[in-house]
Amino acid sequence: MTYANLIMLGLGLVAFAIGVTLLVRPAATPQGAYVRRISGAMILALGIALSIFAFGLKGVGR
Numbered sequence: 001m002t003y004a005n006l007i008m009l010g011l012g013l014v015a016f017a018i019g020v021t022l023l024v025r026p027a028a029t030p031q032g033a034y035v036r037r038i039s040g041a042m043i044l045a046l047g048i049a050l051s052i053f054a055f056g057l058k059g060v061g062r
Contacts, residue, residue: 005054012050019044 001009022040027033 001058008050009054012047015043016047019047
């Protein structure tokens with residue numbers, strides 16, 4: 001893997017971890033829970049997409 005792929009994979013893993021953290025932590029209000037679920041799911045999806053994209057670009061651009 002190139003450095004660009006490793007950086008993208010690292011960012012994907014960090015986004016994945018932040019998304020899981022947002023989804024797991026409790027919220028103080030019902031509105032806060034809604035915001036945490038939405039933002040956690042979006043950041044989690046970003047992390048998954050970046051990780052898949054990093055592995056997909058592994059064989060391209062040699």
